[in-house]
Amino acid sequence: MAEKFDVIVVGAGPSGNAAAYTLAKSGLKVLQLERGEYPGSKNVQGAILYSDALERIIPDFRDDAPLERHIIEQRMWMMDDESYMGAHYRSNTFNKPPYNRYTIIRAQFDKWFSQKVQEAGALLICETTVSDLIMDDDRVIGVQTDRMGGSVFADLVILADGVNSVLARKAGFRPELNPGDVALAVKEIHFMPQETIESRFNLSGDAGVVIEMVGKITKGMMGTGFLYTNKESLTIGVGCMLSDFKKQAVSPHQLLEDLKGHPSVKPLLEGGEMKEYAAHLIPEGGYKAIPQIYGNGWLVVGDSGMFVNSVHREGSNLAMTTGRIAAETVIGLAQEGLPFTARNLAAYRTALDNSFVMKDLKKYKNLPGIFHSNPQFFTTYPDLMSQAAQTMLTVNGIDKKSKEREIRRSFTHKRSLFGLMGDAFKMWRAFE
Amino acid sequence: MSTAKVEEKLFQNRYKVDTGRPHISIKDPEICTNQCSSQQCAVCCPAGCYTQEGNGRIVLITDGCLECGTCRIICDDHRNVAWEYPRGGYGILFKFG
Incomplete structure (x- = not known):
């Protein structure tokens, strides 16, 4: 040659x-x-x-x-061991071509x-x-x-x-790459009939749903889980910062097993046939790591x-x-x-x-650092949100005002008033 | 389901193993045994390629490697992993990716 x-x-x-x-x-x-x-x-x-x-x-x-599938619905789940608290956004405008994104x-x-x-x-x-x-x-x-x-x-x-x-x-x-600048993600693909996916996720035709998950599923590490609908398969995965994997000595394979076993996730995968297990690093260091x-x-x-x-x-x-x-x-x-x-x-x-590439990366340049030094965004908050929802939704003869007080107390107890205000400020600065 | 071994998962994958030519190696096994107390490669490798032996040694078998790079990057205290991609055409062959 x-x-x-x-x-x-x-x-x-x-x-x-x-x-x-x-x-x-x-x-x-x-x-x-x-x-x-x-x-x-x-x-x-x-x-x-x-x-x-x-x-x-x-x-x-x-x-x-x-x-x-083109995506018509995005779900965000905050999870603890037993529950999720979700924000779902579904719109028929996403169901009209030309579609904005696909699995x-x-x-x-x-x-x-x-x-x-x-x-x-x-x-x-x-x-x-x-x-x-x-x-x-x-x-x-x-x-x-x-x-x-x-x-x-x-x-x-x-x-x-x-x-x-x-x-x-x-x-x-x-x-060399720094363990704090890359995330390790593991995922599996599970095949099942198209009709099963469509009935489980309330879909028809080529429309699809994505679920992003945060909370206890990452065992205190900074990261997210995800579940995507393909035509005849689901992709389930979880990714966390490599520095966190190292520090906390968590097995990525077990982390994914535990996510698959979560009571809110397991029924969605039921009956599927797992056909591939993959792992990959994602460069998440952002602008400062370029x-x-x-x-x-x-x-x-x-x-x-x-x-x-x-x-x-x-x-x-x-x-x-x-x-x-x-x-x-x-x-x-x-x-x-x-x-x-x-x-x-x-x-x-x-x-x-x-271009949008550097403009976007620059906009969030401080975020990786903030999340690294403030793991409460991935641990304490999802937990507190879940508890708050449970307190309000459990009907047990306690009046609502007392319940609100209890929720407020749980927040300031876990994170102190200054902590809460500081966190709000940090997030505001990072996303500004 | 939650007790599935990683080997069972890897069994679903397609590989073309380059027999006798591992693409990753431990530079100095003595460093793993005597200087590395955490041995995180044995925990963090998503394919379970690294195993701890009773005598403190680390054994690496690259056949199930997913070519992610985790082991090389987490060994930042000792830089004891010699890491290359497999020869062209060898290694993991993702059917779906």
């Missing part, structure tokens, strides 16, 4: 596919390398697809993309996206792991693969190699650049957007005949700064 390309894209997930597709369509000579047997075979996501980011790349994606199954979706990339003219080679970047002084000039005679050269290498960011780390472009994302002959996109908005559970849309913007930056430079130097590629960072 002594052939030289304009651009090599490492990885065929959402960010790599978005980049490769956009580049190939503009006529650049693109090689995409994927270590899996097929695109998607190494990739894990919940998974929710937000239409907007993909629409800007493939406007008519709905014609043939493998989509599971997807990544192995199928990534294969579809990759087909589009190849039709656009990129060369995809699977079952090829890139082991290192090839450098000439401080410039990336190609990649070393594990294939026979595995050096390939290009004017630019786009690192879309996922959260572990192996290549940038080995090249010294970024430090590493250097460009340099001489290289760019970083997607999870590898920590582009995840953990507050809004957005990741693949940021991945696709960073992939697209990286490609557009490169196309712009190529059209002007400018070299892919760090100085010129800085335009990528500027373009991201002006």
Whole structure:
């Protein structure tokens, strides 16, 4: 493989596919390398697809993309061991096309996206792991693969190699990930008849529901559980900060077992057939954890650049957007005949700064820190809310005013008045 | 259901094992035995690839690895995990992901 390309894209997930597709369509000579047997075979996501980011790349994606269900209802559950207190939002406006978001199954979706990339003219080679970047002084000039005679050269290498960011780390472009900057999520997929899902979740046609869960299910760790409806399957999972897993010595597999056994969750999974168990890291460090994302002959996109908005559970849309913007930056430079130097590629960072990607990440830049040092948001509060609801809803001859007093007392007892006010202020500042 | 072993879960997954060529290894087993009191890899690996032996040793078998990266990142006190992706085409093959 002594052939030289304009651009090599490492990885065929959402960010790599978005980049490769956009580049190939503009006529650049693109090689995409994927270590899996097929695109998607190494990739894990919940998974929710937000239409907007993909629409800007493939406007008519709905014609043939493998989509599971469009989401018409979002449930938020605060849970203790026995109960949940929920806020559900369902609207028929979400049931009118064009739909805003869908559940997807990544192995199928990534294969579809990759087909589009190849039709656009990129060369995809699977079952090829890139082991290192090839450098000439401080410039990336190609990649070393594990294939026979595995050096390939290009004017630019786009690192879309996922959260572990192996290549940038080995090249010294970024430090090792910090356990406080990544969440570990585990999940399972359970298959059951379409009619069962529709009756259990009050659905018809291709409409779907997502449930996000917080509270005791994470055993005091900062994290959330989730349950998504696919066409003929449910995805159930839970993710918490890796630093918390480490500190509290919780087994991720047992955490998921306990969630599945929760009295509010178990009936929803009843009778399903579990067909896959997956684990994946999510870069949740936010704005402050974003590493250097460009340099001489290289760019970083997607999870590898920590582009995840953990507050809004957005990741693949940021991945696709960073992939697209990286490609557009490169196309712009190529059209002007400018070299892919760090100085010129800085335009990528500027373009991201002006997009929703950085604006959103910047908005919540302090939130990961606040949650880290204030675990009560994931422990004490869900507990107190549940107790309060139980107190009010139990009819037992105690008057309502006394009940209110009891609830107020339980809050100030567990968290003190200053604690409560401080927490409210912190949240207000973080979301402002 | 709540007592299901992780091995039973992994049994549902598809793997192409690169026999004799593990992609992750413990750099110096002595560090695990003598310097690491927490041995969190044995608890936090979602695939249960790390097990504690009675004599304080850690045994790593990568066949069920989900390639998440947890073990490498939580070993931040000792940096004792040599972690690479499997060779192209090998390792976990997600059917659904």
